[in-house]
Amino acid sequence: MDILKQISETLIDGDRDKTAHLTREALTQGIDPATVFNDGLSKGIGVVGERFGKGELFLFDLMRAAEAMKAAMHMLEPQLLGQKKQMITLGRFLIGTVAGDIHDIGKNIVSVMLRVAGFEVTDLGVDVKPQTFVGNTREAKADILGLSALMTPTLLEQKKVIDALVETGLRDQVKVMIGGAVVTGTWAREIGADSYAADAFTGVANARKLMAR
Amino acid sequence: MGMLRILSKDDLQKIHNASLQILRDTGIVIHHGRSLDGLAEAGASVDHQKHKVLISPELVDECLRRTPKFHTLAGRDSRRDLKIEAGKTYTRSASGSIYIIDSETGSRREASSIDARNFTRAQDALENISFCGGSPYPFDTHPAMRDIYQIRIMLENTEKHIRFQPLSAKGLDCVVELARAVVGTKDELKKRPIVSCVTAPVSPLVYSREQTEIIMRSGALGLPVMLGSTPTVGATGPVTLAGSLALENAEILAGIVLAQVMNPRSPLSYGPRMPSMDMRTGLSAWGTIEFGLAAAAGAQLGQFYGIETDLYGATSDAKVLDEQAAIERTFNAVLPALAGANVVNGAGVLESILTVSLEQLVIDSEMFGMLFRLLRGVVLDEEKLALDVINRVGPGGNFLTDTHTKQHYVMEHFLPQVFDRKPREVWEQAGGRDVVAASREIVTKITREHEPTPLDKDVVKEMDYILRDAKKHFTQN
Numbered sequence: 001m002d003i004l005k006q007i008s009e010t011l012i013d014g015d016r017d018k019t020a021h022l023t024r025e026a027l028t029q030g031i032d033p034a035t036v037f038n039d040g041l042s043k044g045i046g047v048v049g050e051r052f053g054k055g056e057l058f059l060f061d062l063m064r065a066a067e068a069m070k071a072a073m074h075m076l077e078p079q080l081l082g083q084k085k086q087m088i089t090l091g092r093f094l095i096g097t098v099a100g101d102i103h104d105i106g107k108n109i110v111s112v113m114l115r116v117a118g119f120e121v122t123d124l125g126v127d128v129k130p131q132t133f134v135g136n137t138r139e140a141k142a143d144i145l146g147l148s149a150l151m152t153p154t155l156l157e158q159k160k161v162i163d164a165l166v167e168t169g170l171r172d173q174v175k176v177m178i179g180g181a182v183v184t185g186t187w188a189r190e191i192g193a194d195s196y197a198a199d200a201f202t203g204v205a206n207a208r209k210l211m212a213r
Numbered sequence: 214m215g216m217l218r219i220l221s222k223d224d225l226q227k228i229h230n231a232s233l234q235i236l237r238d239t240g241i242v243i244h245h246g247r248s249l250d251g252l253a254e255a256g257a258s259v260d261h262q263k264h265k266v267l268i269s270p271e272l273v274d275e276c277l278r279r280t281p282k283f284h285t286l287a288g289r290d291s292r293r294d295l296k297i298e299a300g301k302t303y304t305r306s307a308s309g310s311i312y313i314i315d316s317e318t319g320s321r322r323e324a325s326s327i328d329a330r331n332f333t334r335a336q337d338a339l340e341n342i343s344f345c346g347g348s349p350y351p352f353d354t355h356p357a358m359r360d361i362y363q364i365r366i367m368l369e370n371t372e373k374h375i376r377f378q379p380l381s382a383k384g385l386d387c388v389v390e391l392a393r394a395v396v397g398t399k400d401e402l403k404k405r406p407i408v409s410c411v412t413a414p415v416s417p418l419v420y421s422r423e424q425t426e427i428i429m430r431s432g433a434l435g436l437p438v439m440l441g442s443t444p445t446v447g448a449t450g451p452v453t454l455a456g457s458l459a460l461e462n463a464e465i466l467a468g469i470v471l472a473q474v475m476n477p478r479s480p481l482s483y484g485p486r487m488p489s490m491d492m493r494t495g496l497s498a499w500g501t502i503e504f505g506l507a508a509a510a511g512a513q514l515g516q517f518y519g520i521e522t523d524l525y526g527a528t529s530d531a532k533v534l535d536e537q538a539a540i541e542r543t544f545n546a547v548l549p550a551l552a553g554a555n556v557v558n559g560a561g562v563l564e565s566i567l568t569v570s571l572e573q574l575v576i577d578s579e580m581f582g583m584l585f586r587l588l589r590g591v592v593l594d595e596e597k598l599a600l601d602v603i604n605r606v607g608p609g610g611n612f613l614t615d616t617h618t619k620q621h622y623v624m625e626h627f628l629p630q631v632f633d634r635k636p637r638e639v640w641e642q643a644g645g646r647d648v649v650a651a652s653r654e655i656v657t658k659i660t661r662e663h664e665p666t667p668l669d670k671d672v673v674k675e676m677d678y679i680l681r682d683a684k685k686h687f688t689q690n
Binding site: 055058059060102103105109113151152153155156181182184186187199200201 | 311323350352356357359380381384415419421445447448449490492493494495496567
């Protein structure tokens, strides 16, 4: 089996160490990093997503595969820098839980589902201040900024981030999606978000829609 | 102890020991400086940098000893007071919902202040809802103040006790002010707490600054606090029920230690909930049978410690009032009730607690009526065995006109208000409605007719001031 196929397989199995190891191998063999990503990792995660959609794999299989991909990306990232354009992704998605909120499980799940769908996802973690969101949006040239909030009071933080983007002149350069179980359409419209989602599936579907615009 | 035992005495001890091990070896993170100091003083091992605390079994024991075994949940009207003690089971609705099923269209929409008012009045009117557990957060109010507005509406629209979820420590302060305005003084509020609150850590094993502060402030005021724990099984708790039981028990024990170290003898309630992550969707499921099993086990654990137990309850993942809603909530209400839970939560709630329905509330009141009857069991005494009656009536006779029948009917038999037992023709003549339609009529009646005793004009004025001040605080920050 050629090495790229092997990488896909170990990724599908959720074998973090093997996938990372094989990725390093592939690079040593002289295979183009972008090709390793597109034909090895991206392909594998695509299969995982398909099988999950069919009900053949569970969420934890998805998450384990995503961890394997993350570990492999560590190997690839330094080599990819010059080749970002050749990576086939749906878009760059920046995500984080807003300031004052430390819930992260929903954010983590949607991040994985986004990666599976083909997005390049950067996770800023929890309790993220508006300035950090803004700074990273600028630096990463994010296509979509995802703001996660689980608690009703922290909804206001989503507004703060959007306001900060307006202030720094970045608002029209990025699409903002707000997420969390308490997020509603009314709130999204009120604060000027481009999209919203109260669950991961809707989040991924809406992210695709945003990129299609 | 209740009629139902999911866990044996040995099992309870096993879980207790497992939780002690978690607290002693894995530890818990508490993002609250003053509490960390207090815990260190009490002998816990504290890492001030990481905010991590290791709690010894001895400290847990001591704090369990300090926890008062019984307390009273007071209502604005003292006839609504509820004494919490072993063997007593009450029911309530949930706090935290944001949507409502529209009574006319049947579709879901965001809940407004008017909905909060109607939902509260309905809880006040319905016989088998023992006290109020919050109503939907009104979306037409400031997001950081929804708890305050919610409670203001509730204080005006019910005379039953109110258990709510503070959105922040400042929110708690404002609600306490509102409650104090109603009863008169802070001392009176301590003597007769007409509100109690619920808190929960972020599983696994992390108490946020706000949640810890809420526990501290409630304790200082003598307000009963329900210490919750809501791991999502498989995601923020172990995928096995036993593991998640040990985890949530550990989280609540940690809460007990926090509360008792900082405010000895503060009244507490034991409130674990165990939704699962559905691994096919990544969503938190509340209508699972595992939820009910864990609720029964949770009820047993709280009794093992001798403190109030508050369990869900009428939970379902159904989005509408259908058979799924009915079946899921009934399993999950009956299980903890039979296991001896003091409070069964969830009246009127659907869609894993996101959505309320007035019609569901009416139906749940009926269900709780059946539940209360179930808990009274089969009474066996001479009167009930009725041997003399059987003898009197004799072979071939009938019992209809015997005095015994007249004497005992109402006590022995629950009479539903909403569930229909009419013969088909009569039922058809009366409209041929299903129970949801029948509930809708009751909702209309309550909304139109039910009037709780209004608050004094002075109290209302004071509440206006309190809200105005609160608004200043929240809009400035």
